[in-house]
Amino acid sequence: MALNPDFVGRSFPPAPAYLVGREKIREFARALGATDPIHLDLEAARERGYPDLVAPPTYAIRLSMAAAENVVIDPELGLDYTKVVHGDQRFEYSRPIVAGDELVCTVTIDDIRSAAGNDILTTRADIATVDGEHVVTSYSVLVARGTDGGDA
Amino acid sequence: MDIVEGMELPARTFTITRADLVRYAGASGDFNVIHWNERIAKDVGLPDVIAHGMLTMGLAIQVVTDWLGDPSRLLTYGCRFTRPVVVPDDADGAELTVSATVSGIADGVANISLRAVCEDVTVLSKAIATIKVA
Numbered sequence: 458m459a460l461n462p463d464f465v466g467r468s469f470p471p472a473p474a475y476l477v478g479r480e481k482i483r484e485f486a487r488a489l490g491a492t493d494p495i496h497l498d499l500e501a502a503r504e505r506g507y508p509d510l511v512a513p514p515t516y517a518i519r520l521s522m523a524a525a526e527n528v529v530i531d532p533e534l535g536l537d538y539t540k541v542v543h544g545d546q547r548f549e550y551s552r553p554i555v556a557g558d559e560l561v562c563t564v565t566i567d568d569i570r571s572a573a574g575n576d577i578l579t580t581r582a583d584i585a586t587v588d589g590e591h592v593v594t595s596y597s598v599l600v601a602r603g604t605d606g607g608d609a
Numbered sequence: 610m611d612i613v614e615g616m617e618l619p620a621r622t623f624t625i626t627r628a629d630l631v632r633y634a635g636a637s638g639d640f641n642v643i644h645w646n647e648r649i650a651k652d653v654g655l656p657d658v659i660a661h662g663m664l665t666m667g668l669a670i671q672v673v674t675d676w677l678g679d680p681s682r683l684l685t686y687g688c689r690f691t692r693p694v695v696v697p698d699d700a701d702g703a704e705l706t707v708s709a710t711v712s713g714i715a716d717g718v719a720n721i722s723l724r725a726v727c728e729d730v731t732v733l734s735k736a737i738a739t740i741k742v743a
Contacts, residue, residue, distance in 0.1 A: 546663065
């Protein structure tokens, strides 16, 4: 089913602020087997000039994917979310996320197109502190394909 | 450390087991069933349970950040998820090998091209990180 092109360029109000917790950073770092103490040891992070534990670079997906999911389930968009796989992902960083950050995530639908029978949706999630400091932007390409499966 | 074009970063091999997928699902909040339920993965046409693309992406970037020693120098990181990493239900799991090369330097920014391979198949394409040279 073709997606509703009226959604291109549409932005959505941010979800309530997300408070980045130390234990969430440790949990995420351990799940990636990350050994750099900057993610795990507060003293090590502070010695290297950070105010608190530093999140691994892909941690931003926790915020951006949750925010994007809330948007793309809008029935008027016409996306069958059960058939969605993650096609491309890109992050643009201003600085690493650190524990204690209070972050807001604003999602915009950048592009909608069809190719080879698949619906392809590009979302942009701008992640900033509650004070308006940009931290990272996450671009995700979501592909809704047939029932032949795929990667995610 | 001088960063020069053509420089190879130390390659790494990561093992991904079913337990790692469960741990990553919990830590990331991505509970898509194709990453832990073999029955449903096969129902949708996959050979078996597959790893989260974001787990593969998160493992691969450690080759860059551990070498760099300073995550604040990472400017951008992107990739395309071209092939799934299939994770069998055994103790060995899947093996992911990641290598990386400095593929260009301009205006104080270096491009690093990553290669992520599982079972001789490239699983990420267009995997590029850009870093501040100094």
